[in-house]
Amino acid sequence: MSAQFWLIQTLNAVAMGGLLFLLAAGFSLIFGLMRVPNLAHGGFFMLGAYLGATALDENLPFWLAALAAALGVGLLGAVLERALLRRLAGNEQGQVLATLGVAFIIADLCLMTWGGNPLSLSPPAWLMRAIAIGGFFFPAYRLAVLVLAVLLAVLLVALMEKTRLGAMIRAGVDDREMAEGVGIPVSRLFTTIFFLGAALAGLGGVIGGPILSAYPGLDTDMLPLALIVVILGGIGSIGGAFVGSMIIGFIYNFGIALFPNFAYVILFLPMIAALLIKPEGLFGRVPQ
């Protein structure tokens, strides 16, 4: 194994970790704060990718297309929370089945709207090239995805830890009655969280689009990855989701490069290990 092999696979790993974080951040927010295992998250991600593809077709600049798709998917998430999931509060089985149903509906609506062929999303022109690094080439766009993921992680942690909104959300999650008692609008906050989580999924779909493209089945390909990252990183921890994403990125890339026959299970091994040894995940908070 040459130095070049280690370097390029390391870059691959962190770039993939960045992409995984964009996918998993929203899932972690919703699952961690509201305890809703949102199985429609893959569907949100795919819907974001398709909306982004359409927006790009309308000649919107890439970043605007990403924002538009995030907004669209976020609104869908907020509506779902108000209209459907609110009625199922505390009923985890019901939430699982309802969000799974929503996932199927999203998948078929996407198929009806955009057809079965994969759609490509073009990244911004200035990132559409490969950068030469010591004798090999690496796509500039993937490095941009990594940078974006780091920025987003910092922003989200700051939002939850440093702002009044974050404090109110944490209060509402820890003790709903007490929070309502001191005048925090918990109900509206929960809709906000769902909006934010869904919007992040939609954003991830567009940002991931130039790498993954939008195609039927993207939802079911992505959902398990979000689950793995969040279970490993720890429920409700944005930092945990980031570290989890990076670990999975490394294990996936080096795993299949060094042990190609394990390509199928290699992603699930860290999740199983986490569940056995540290069920709350690396950075998970044990619920009181």
Next chain:
Amino acid sequence: MKITRRNALRLSLAAPGLAALRRPARAAQPPIRLGFLTVKTGPLASGGIQMEQGLTLFLKEQGGKLAGRSVELFTEDTGGVPANALTKAQALVERDKVDAVVGPLAAFELLAIIGYTDRQKMPVLAVAAAENISQRTPSPWFLRCTSSSAQASQPMGYYAAKTLGYRKVTMIADDITYGYEQCAGFMRVFEDNGGKVIQRLWPPLNAPDYGTYIAEIRPDADAVFQAFAGANGFRFTQQYFEYGLGGRKPIIAGMTGIDDSILPQIGNIALGLLSTCFYSPALTYPSNKTFVAAMRKTYHADPGYYSAGTYVTGQVLAAALEKIGGKIEERELLMHTLRTSVVPETARGPVRFDQFGNVIGNVYIRKVERVGSWLVNVPIHTFHDVSQFWTFNQAAFLKDPVYSKTWPPTRYIEH
């Protein structure tokens, strides 16, 4: 008239009693009941929807009639799930009383239904490419007008070694039987003609990303043979260019790797890529010109592997029915006629069939070019009358194991 399952159903529900009474009166020529197994939901829907486009366009072109009899098309969506395929096949045979089935799409669907349809003596005109269905475990009721998995990749092996002069090739394909069979056929012929396959990569069907695999492609490979299916060929090709390999190391593709249905999405980077297939939208046969014009007009897309597959299947079925006066109910006669007839004019060129019901026809090496405003896989070389056995002795070929991950064994891959 657009023939959909719904209005076919309405017709058949309208007067079930009357239809039963009328059936013995042969002179009245009741409609041909044609079953169609395709995939309209789930990850395989792209190909399945194209299959439906090809078949409905063909029937529309024929005025909804084959050999003078009107056709009722009964379409079932399998979702690409083998168990569903079997249930839907049973529904077509037992509820809808169809006379023949077009489809299914995927090999595992075909394997799931073939035991049942054989027992029912039901002609199955499949698109699925699984080698052994037309080789070591044949079915007397099976016909394939497209290509077995390796039927198009074997000529590509020859072309890559002899014409392109490649010496070392890396192969990459989905980690499924279809991928193994295409690659095995390519490798065998390529190495017989002096080439060396120096690396094989099998990403899982649902691999989230090919970056890792692309980074592993050996620098000393002259070219990469990619034999993906569905959206994966498109994703791989796009990422290959993303990693800057596009201009440096040519891609040669199997029959679904850079399909015409996805070329508009791949875009200009596809220009110049080579692939092998039983079909090309640029073929100048009159019926193909009609077909391509209709596809562009109705669906704003060029036909690819799947839509051409069912269109040609329709043409072959129509030709056989003409010969036997439309008597599709006489299934043994139908199968015999299908398998022994030469059909000189189809969208893919002339075809005939071997004793296993597999097509013998042209295989085209194609190059992506811009024709007008369309990106098209344009034929640059034609291998005429290619059989699934390529140039090998059929008996010897059948004595060997079926193409797989382990057969033929690799000779030049270091471990």
